[in-house]
Structure formats: C-alpha cells, structure tokens
Amino acid sequence: MTASSSSSAPCITGWHHSQFGKLDGVDPEVLIGQVAKAAIEHAGLQPEDISSIHIGTFNAGFLYQDFPSSLVINTLPQLRFKPATRIENACATGSAAIHSGLHAIEAGHSKHALVIGFEKMTELATPQVGEILLKACYAKEEAGVPGGFAGVFGQIAQAYFDRYGDQSDALAAIAAKNHKNGFVNPYAHMRKDFGYDFCRNVSEKNPFVAGPLKRTDCSLVSDGAAALILSAADVARSMPRAVQFRSAVHTSDYLPLSRRDPTQFEAASLAWKQALAAAGMTLNDLSLVETHDCFTIAELLEYEAMGLAEPGQGARVILEGISTKQGRLPVNPSGGLKSKGHPVGATGVSMHVMAAMQVSHDAGDMQIPNARYAGVFNMGGAAVANYVSILERIS
Template sequence: MTRASIVGWAHTPFGKLEDPDVESLMARVSGEALAHAGIGPEDVDGIYVGVMNNGFSKQGFEAAQVALSRPELVHVPATRLENACATGSAALYTALDFVESGRGRVALVVGAEKMTAKSVVETSDILLSASYRKEEGDTEVGFAGVFGRIAQNYFQRYGDRSEELARIAAKNHRNGVSNPYAQMRRDFGFEFCNAVSDKNPYVAAPLRRTDCSLISDGAAAIVVADEETAQRLQRSIAFRTRQHVNDILPLSRRDPTTFAGARIAWEKARSDAGVTLDDLDLVETHDCFTIAELIEYEAMGLAAPGEGYRVVREGIAEKGGRLPVNPSGGLKSKGHPIGATGVSMHVMACLQLMNDAGDMQIPDAGLVGVFNMGGAAVANYVSILERRK
C-alpha cells in the first residue's frame, strides 16, 4: 500500500470575516493550497470537503461548490464529510484513505465554516446537535452548557480546578499572540482569566468566557499525494500514525470526566508509531473549552486521572515545557470554525515541522501530535506527523 503525505496547504485568518459564505471561504484556500503544493488543478483526482453546516446556511451540497471557483475541477469526484467538531479531520482521513487505496494520486481537502452570520442563540442551538439531543437537548447555553456540566462533574470528583482552567486559557491566549491566523491575538493574563467579571462572566458555570472557544469564520486546505508524486514536490509531511476511535454519544452512558475514546486513540497511536510522549516535540489539541484540554492531558497520558492540574502547575504544556501544547493558541485563541478546525490543526503541525511557524515555532520540531475530537470526545482523531522532505 502506498503511503500518502501532506504536500501543501493554505489557511485564512479566523474570526468574523467579510466573506459572505462557505463558498467564498473555500475559494480562498483551494487554489492557494494547490499552488503551495506545486500541483495543477488538472492533477487532482478527488476533493474532500469538511463543513458541518447543520443550519449555519440554507445552502448545502458544499462539495460541489469547490469547483465554482476552479472550473478545472468541475468533473473531479467531490464528497462532503461531517463529523461534528472533527469534521475537518474526517475529510482529511478520507482523502488519505482515497490515495492510499490507489484510487487516486492527489486529493484536495478543504475545511470551512461560516458561523458569525447567525446569532449567538442560533449558533448555540446548532452546536448542540453535536450532543445527544434526546437527553441533552434542553441544556442551557448549548454546547458550552454540556461542557459546563462536564466541568461540574470533574470538580465534584477531583476538586475545584478553576485556577488551572484559567492558566490554560492564559497560556493559549499568550501563545495566540504569535499566530497570524488567530482570531484573538491578545494576552489576557492569568488574573483576568481567573476572575469572574463583567468582561469575563460565567457562560456555563464553572466555565467563564475565557474558558470557551470563539465563534468563528474561516477555512483551511491541504493537498495530499502518494509517495511517487510527493518525491518530486518541494515538501512532504508524513503520518507516522493516524487513529480514529469513537465513543458512545450520550454522556449518560459513560464517565463524562474521562475521555475514554481519546485515551484509546492515543494509546493506539503511541503503540502503532512506536513512540512515547517524550518523543513528541509538541501537541496541538482540541481545547474547545479549557476543561477539555485539562482532561485531554490525562487522556494522552501526561497525567493520571484527576491529576491534569499537575501538568498546569509544573508548566509541562508551556512553550518552554517538556511537551508544549497548543503553541498556535489552540481553538481558544485561534478560533473554532467547526469544519475548518481539524484541517487547521494539521496545518499548524506542518508549519512546525517545516520550521515555518514563525514566532510560534518550537525549536527543532521533528515529531508532532494532533488531537481533534467531535462532540464531547465522541469522534477522536490522533495523528502523529513527521517531516519526510
């Protein structure tokens, strides 16, 4: 079986953008990614689009929209993927499967979302569809409320970790200052993140505004190619491993304070890659809420259950720590346009591996982990990437 690798990418800024819709966002990155890869549109064999939508726009059928800005792609097979907040990774992994199966040599992956055209109330309801509505559909303030309940359960079991959540928020906002694509390039500091105030109120107690990721517009694209094609191109980022593990959707049927699916995905990734966490130079993880990043420390194996606070207190996840986590600023600072997020996280990893991350750069980054999840750790994707060329 041929192994596929990433050979090019593109990324818009994230935030409240002037682009009117997903079509225009995808148009911005699709051509740029192909140009970055050194691939002509005539060489693309498949297109894989990640857009959640689910009510953000009445216009669906996003896979067919990529060719509207690139007439050369009109007859290329195109498919849209949706897997909640892991939609972008679902599109990327499907493109990798397409190339590695031998069905094509080059695939274009585009992830995008236009969220800011809806009101906060509408957006909250749309995002709640990533939970089990039969049991969780009445959760106040939507998906933030779901994670607020997770935080409450975690605190009841392991003690109040509000200070550690504030330190995670402060870390990611501090890191985001260096990310030119980030929606919120501002260092708020620990004291602001740790206090409840008019500017930092509770959104879903114990989660404050600084504990919650942003409503965002944005797009990112990646070009993947088979080994023979990649050998003649300028760059090649390979997957040492990639794992996808699901968990049951209703939180009532599992321990919400333990991301079991994420833990299994990380265990499989480390085993398949033949590495330990000490071999990784950094991780980009899915901090949709700060409580998620705290529990993910435990799921990836940085700390025992209930002891993720040690990672925070010991500075392990800081840029200068033993395993920097989210040097890009994460979803917390960079923004979280749902369909674009998984693709964006892999682009951030590629920038690090190519030593192109600017002020975000972790020196001598050679092996990078990415964790992207859909829902409350329901669809769990772990990639471990390395530079081949």
C-alpha cells in the same frame, strides 16, 4: 490507520489557512476557492493534478447553502468532473475529511487529494449558534441543556471539580497560555494576551457562562477555512515538501454522556495509545501537540487522555509548565481553538496545517525549536469522535 513501518503512508504536501474570525461580507464559496487554489499552488501542483476533493463542513443550519462538495469547481473549473464528497463528523469534521482523503490515496484511487475544511458561523446570533451546535449532542437526553455545548462542558467541569476538587487555577492557566500563544499567530481570531489574572477572576468582561466555566474558558464562534493537499508517498518525496502521517487513528464512543464517565475521555485515550503504537513512538518523542481545546476543561482532560497525567492530575501539567511553549511538551502553540478560533468544519484541517508548519520549521513566531514530530487530537462532541495523527516531515 497508517502504520509507521510503512514508507508508503500519504503525506501532506501543501496547505493554506485563511484568517479566522468574524469575516463579515466574505462569501463562503469564495473563501473555499481561495484556500483550495493557494494550497494547490503551495504544493507545486496544477488543479488538473488533483484526483479527488474532500470537503468538510458541519453547517447544520449556519448557512442556507448546503451540498457544498462541488462549490470549489466554480472557482477552479479545471476540477470539473473530479469526484468531490462532503464529509461531516461534528467538530471533528475536518479530520474526517482528511481521513477520507487518506483512504482514497491508500486505496489507490487518488494520487493527490484536495482536503478543505470551512465554516461560516457568525451570520447568526449567538443563541442560534448555540442551538445549532447542540445538535451534536444526544438529543434524547441532552437537547435541553442550558447554555448549549458550553452547558454540556460546564456539567463535565462540575463533575470533575466534584470528584477531584476545584480546578479553576488550572483552567485559567490553560486559557492564559493559549491566548499568549495565539497572540503571535497571524491567523488567530483573538490575538490578545489576557494574562492569568483576567482569566482567573470573574468580571463584567469575564462572567460565568456555564457551571464553573467563564467566558475565557470557552472557544470562539468563528468563520474560516483551511485546505491541504494529501499526496501518495511515491510522488510526495519529489515535491517541495512532504509531511508524512506516521499514524492516523479514529475511535468513536457512546454519544450519550449518561453511558460514560464524563470525567474521562476513554475513546480519546485509546486513540492516543493506538496512534503512538502505530507510529512506534511514545509521548516523550513528540515535539508538540495541537489539541482540541473547545473549552479549557477539555484540554485538561486531554492531558490525561494522552498520558501526560493520571486521572485527576491534569492540573499539574499546566501548573508545572509542562504544556507551555518552553515546557517538555508544548500544547497548542498556535493558541488552540481558544485563541485561534473554532470554525467547526475547518478546525481539524487547521490543526493539521499548524502541525505541518511546525515540523516543516515554517511556523514563524509560533515555531517550537527543532520540532520533529507533532501530535494532533481533534474531537467531535464530548470525545465521541476522536482523531489522533502523528506527523513528521520527511523531505
């Protein structure tokens, strides 16, 4: 954990983000090299300045090529002989790679850490993608869930509906909000403002997928990569930009849903409490949040986990406009996973890049006016691995 009281917390000093989407004919190795080279240049560094490489990818069968930790050296031979490690933690893989870099800096082993997140998912048919993603469930009990992870979250949504009533209006409003936000994100996979009515109603183009979840409630199968540079605080302050981690927290919960209340993301709630406490802040201090909306029901539950609403009351956050770009706490001004896309290993890095852009006032049409503090929540599985970061630009 990085504490707010310490002026020595590592900083994000450079970044780069690829287009997300169906990247036909794009070699993952080339994609990794491109984002790494551009992030290093954005930080004003040379490849020789990098102390360690931390690469996040889920893979699990998306690509035959595994063991990707040193692939970036093919593009940037100056990185040869630098320590390079592959990190994986399901859909939180990107944040896990960031934590690996943070720990290397905090331990004094690295001055500048290169973090890369990537995934190439679309080379397989959708049913195969679903089977691979379902490997991140508790296989002994959940491997046979129809619909893959959509089926898992469909069960979560149904349990929530059974307890608190039909939330279809709220889920449609979340989907519509994120697609509207993603429309102005140049990196987004789906840049289309569908509107509330399309997201709310079942149609040939928006059928039910799993339980009460429709197609517009589900994030996209995407390819993409993102990279960032983490630097020690003593050198970061003299660099072109420095976005500091006021806090960075990781909590984990039981993998089996049978051992938890599926309608509450308890470990996510704990991560938020710990991160805000370590940052010396409350939720009211944040300018925006990038949260893990792999499914719209996840964003609804995350409103409650972060403390925007009591259990069962998450719908009011979106229906009252609190989480819109004009609201009290904009959530997913990038369009989130729902619109931006969800290349698994890239997601956590992407979310931190989007948040860093916001607090640096470098987010273009996505920009939240006067953004100062950004929260990031990235999770693996159904709130099993939970990462919360609080970011602030200091120079």
